[in-house]
Amino acid sequence: MLSQTAEYALRTVVFLADRSEAPVRIDEIAAALDIPRNYLSKVLYRLAQESVLTSTRGQGGGFRLASPAERIRLLDVIEPFDHIGSQRRCLLGRAVCSDQRACEAHEAWKEVGARVAAFFAGTTVADLAGGAARRRR
Amino acid sequence: MLSQTAEYALRTVVFLADRSEAPVRIDEIAAALDIPRNYLSKVLYRLAQESVLTSTRGQGGGFRLASPAERIRLLDVIEPFDHIGSQRRCLLGRAVCSDQRACEAHEAWKEVGARVAAFFAGTTVADLAGGAARRRR
DNA sequence: TCAGAACATCATGATGATATGATGAATCAG
DNA sequence: CTGATTCATCATATCATCATGATGTTCTGA
Numbered sequence: 397m398l399s400q401t402a403e404y405a406l407r408t409v410v411f412l413a414d415r416s417e418a419p420v421r422i423d424e425i426a427a428a429l430d431i432p433r434n435y436l437s438k439v440l441y442r443l444a445q446e447s448v449l450t451s452t453r454g455q456g457g458g459f460r461l462a463s464p465a466e467r468i469r470l471l472d473v474i475e476p477f478d479h480i481g482s483q484r485r486c487l488l489g490r491a492v493c494s495d496q497r498a499c500e501a502h503e504a505w506k507e508v509g510a511r512v513a514a515f516f517a518g519t520t521v522a523d524l525a526g527g528a529a530r531r532r533r
Numbered sequence: 534m535l536s537q538t539a540e541y542a543l544r545t546v547v548f549l550a551d552r553s554e555a556p557v558r559i560d561e562i563a564a565a566l567d568i569p570r571n572y573l574s575k576v577l578y579r580l581a582q583e584s585v586l587t588s589t590r591g592q593g594g595g596f597r598l599a600s601p602a603e604r605i606r607l608l609d610v611i612e613p614f615d616h617i618g619s620q621r622r623c624l625l626g627r628a629v630c631s632d633q634r635a636c637e638a639h640e641a642w643k644e645v646g647a648r649v650a651a652f653f654a655g656t657t658v659a660d661l662a663g664g665a666a667r668r669r670r
Numbered sequence: 671t672c673a674g675a676a677c678a679t680c681a682t683g684a685t686g687a688t689a690t691g692a693t694g695a696a697t698c699a700g
Numbered sequence: 701c702t703g704a705t706t707c708a709t710c711a712t713a714t715c716a717t718c719a720t721g722a723t724g725t726t727c728t729g730a
Contacts, residue, residue: 397646398624400718407625421676432719434679441678453677454727487535488544488661501660508652509534515645523638524625537688558706569689571709578708590707591697 402477404431404439406524409448409473413465413525419451419458442476465522474516539614541568541576543661546585546610550602550662556588556595579613602659611653 398406407429412420422440426433440459443449450462461468474480487505535543544566549557559577563570577596580586587599598605611617624642 403626410625423676434721435719437677438679444677451677452727453675453725455675455729457676457727459677488540488547501656504652504656508648511645511648515641519638519641560706571691572689574707575709581707588707589697590695590705592699592705594697594706596707 398474399478401439402474404429404436405443405473405477406470407431408436408440408459409443409461409468409521410524410526412449412459412461413521417460419456419460421458425459439477443473446472446476448472461521465525466520468521469517470519470521470524471513471516473521480513480516535611536615538576539611541566541573542580542610542614543607544568545573545577545596546580546598546605546658547661547663549586549596549598550658554597556593556597558595562596576614580610583609583613585609598658602662603657605658606654607656607658607661608650608653610658617650617653 408425408431411425411429422437423433425431425440426436440449440451444451444459444462447462448468449459451457451459471480487502545562545568548562548566559574560570562568562577563573577586577588581588581596581599584599585605586596588594588596608617624639
């Protein structure tokens with residue numbers, strides 16, 4: 397359902413939500429979540445570009461959430477890597493799906509896609525966090 | 534959502550459902566659906582192994598559905614290639630998801646997964662076919 | 671200013687999905 | 701039996717994703 401890369405991003409963001417607001421070093425994140433260090437570096441760099449995270453270099457630096465966990469949607473975290481763009485694509489790969497032969501199945505599929513999209517757009521990082529972030533609410 | 538391979542399989546099966554019951558040559562299928570010929574060959578061979586299709590060699594041979602279109606679930610067509618196995622996997626890749634910290638989001642995700650699985654298990658090839666197969670019902 | 675800390679980036683490799691071309695094996699018509 | 705037809709299979713190529721190691725760049729604190 398999600399690519400490995402998007403899952404890394406999501407796990408990291410949820411992990412950070414459970415931590416204090418101080419920056420966390422990438423080595424610590426990689427070790428705690430068992431994610432390849434340099435690969436994670438690229439992933440988090442991308443998240444910083446997208447303003448999901450903030451990075452600080454030097455002593456005491458690291459990554460932290462750019463906004464409160466309850467204001468970061470799962471969609472924001474995933475979109476830079478996977479494109480689950482509202483599932484407008486026809487199940488059969490037809491260029492024109494909603495043509496004359498659009499059947500109940502096409503409608504049903506569209507609705508399934510809408511459910512998935514609604515989940516990622518309507519769920520926040522805080523909803524997935526298990527520790528501090530949830531208790532803070 | 535679906536791999537290219539699974540989509541090829543699905544498009545072929547729907548295509549065959551719209552044809553008469555006589556075998557269709559793989560060259561004809563590949564040309565009509567714009568799918569690489571030899572790659573499709575392997576895909577259809579797999580579907581034949583799974584008893585979704587029947588293959589016949591020699592003059593007048595080709596592929597045809599092994600059962601009526603309304604008895605073939607999308608799940609049967611897709612499963613040999615993609616494993617959408619009831620989405621039991623945790624969104625965060627945690628080994629144990631439904632532990633003490635299972636939150637509303639985990640429940641919501643589980644429900645989304647169930648919807649997807651229900652769609653593929655509850656929809657038949659006939660539901661997607663646009664031509665002959667639907668009019669025959 | 672300088673050394674260490676920590677992120678940023680580059681070059682390269684491994685793997686699986688997708689694709690192509692050539693060849694083998696089975697079936698049928700005559 | 702023979703040859704055309706058609707699926708089955710093998711060897712190889714291409715590409716994106718995932719991963720690793722080495723090096724560059726920026727920041728902080730003394």
